[in-house]
Amino acid sequence: MADAAERDAMRRALELARRGPRGVNPQVGALILSPTGDVLAEGWHRGAGTAHAEVDALSRLAPDAARGATAVVTLEPCNHTGRTGPCAVALLEAGVSRVVYALDDPTAVASGGAERLRAGGAAVEAGVLADEAHDLLDSWLTVQQLGRPFVTVKWAQSLDGRAAADDGTSQWITGPAARADVHRRRAEADAIAVGTGTLLGDDPSLTARYDDGSLYESQPAPVVIGRSAVPADAAVRRHPRPLSIFPTHDLAAILAELRAAGAHRVFVEGGPTLASAFLAAGLTDELLVYVAPVLLGGRRLALGDIGVGTIASARRLSVTSLDTLGDDLLVVASPRNGDH
Known part of the structure; x- marks a missing residue:
């Protein structure tokens, strides 16, 4: 169960996501929290070809600073290599031990991040503030459903x-x-x-x-x-x-x-x-x-x-x-x- 600090972090991640452009890629925000719930870094996706929100946040930390940390993300970390690598792997390699996210990724090409994180030893919790995240991504989700x-x-x-x-x-x-x-x-x-x-x-x-x-x-x-x-x-x-x-x-x-x-x-x-x-x-x-x-x-x-x-x-x-x-x-x- 997500605690109060993680829910507050998700609200902040949703605010950050809105800074990104609405387009082919979803608007996504992410925070990295210390084991005590302090915010270590923030990030968001700035458009196609740029770092995804999780990687954007990790890039603001010194090496090993995210070890044992919690990542709070508005959308399931991707399990896909495109212009950028899979965020699920990036989080594992950074030593993140827990990932909290709002919505499952509905796309066949990018989904599976939660499973990969669990297989890598990270604890994963989905569905935190899912309704708010759905409101944010409503049009993008509709496009994925309709094609x-x-x-x-x-x-x-x-x-x-x-x-x-x-x-x-x-x-x-x-x-x-x-x-x-x-x-x-x-x-x-x-x-x-x-x-x-x-x-x-x-x-x-x-x-x-x-x-x-x-x-x-x-x-x-x-x-x-x-x-x-x-x-x-x-x-x-x-x-x-x-x-x-x-x-x-x-x-x-x-x-x-x-x-x-x-x-x-x-x-x-x-x-x-x-x-x-x-x-x-x-x-x-x-x-x-x-x-x-x-x-x-x-x-x-x-x-x-x-x-x-x-x-x-x-x-x-x-x-x-x-x-x-x-x-x-x-x-x-x-x-x-x-x-x-």
């Missing part, structure tokens, strides 16, 4: 299911409170995707902005999907982050590239064609539907063909939340198991 980024598909519609009036105008169906909520959610994403149809029709900037027009500090990377050329003067080319253009309809391949670039959460905001394509491909994990109390009628439906030919094939959803935003309603829903 791709978590995809949110968003659209705004009238009460009768239209995304625009018959002449194509759509600004604005929803009110300022709903639009502010969209920008807040954009800032939480790693990438924001739009189709070339919407790009050419609306010329969106794809930035996350406050009500006064200023930019959020955190910005999603802009992504354009489709074969039409992006104009040289398009607003998205002035985005503070580099623009990625995918002249393909292979959504799975696009998500694989975005994952390789470190994207955990992709926000799809690209109009009916792109939204329908993600849904038809079963590549949607969350739906955000902003419904305005207005009627438009006409042909401009919020969704096109998603592969449902009969009611028996309907995509069934579970509603996560219903929120009122000014005059508008936000429905947050996710596919039921098997209905991706």
Whole structure:
């Protein structure tokens, strides 16, 4: 059972982990404690190719200073040689006699560190402050489970299911409170995707902005999907982050590239064609539907063909939340198991 000093050290390790970048590798923090519970060293992972948190902490100690010490780590020490060696071995070689960690490593390539530590004679305790660690690594863990980024598909519609009036105008169906909520959610994403149809029709900037027009500090990377050329003067080319253009309809391949670039959460905001394509491909994990109390009628439906030919094939959803935003309603829903 972890004692009070080890639990306090885990809280500190979680704070340190947040200093690391969110990307392909998990955010991890580590502390080395003396046998009496004093902090000997701290460390965290600073990104791909850099020392892992445990090794970062050990590097701050003199030789043999960690002998008999306890390592407190937010994620199971890895048992893998990649750009760096296995942390489980590094801890054993340093003489660490006890390892306390929060979460098991879910990846097949890196897991097994706890078993290796035990085989090397170290005492190991798992699950300390696991809920807090899970909150920290939620998006990274989701990517490991899905094998791709978590995809949110968003659209705004009238009460009768239209995304625009018959002449194509759509600004604005929803009110300022709903639009502010969209920008807040954009800032939480790693990438924001739009189709070339919407790009050419609306010329969106794809930035996350406050009500006064200023930019959020955190910005999603802009992504354009489709074969039409992006104009040289398009607003998205002035985005503070580099623009990625995918002249393909292979959504799975696009998500694989975005994952390789470190994207955990992709926000799809690209109009009916792109939204329908993600849904038809079963590549949607969350739906955000902003419904305005207005009627438009006409042909401009919020969704096109998603592969449902009969009611028996309907995509069934579970509603996560219903929120009122000014005059508008936000429905947050996710596919039921098997209905991706």
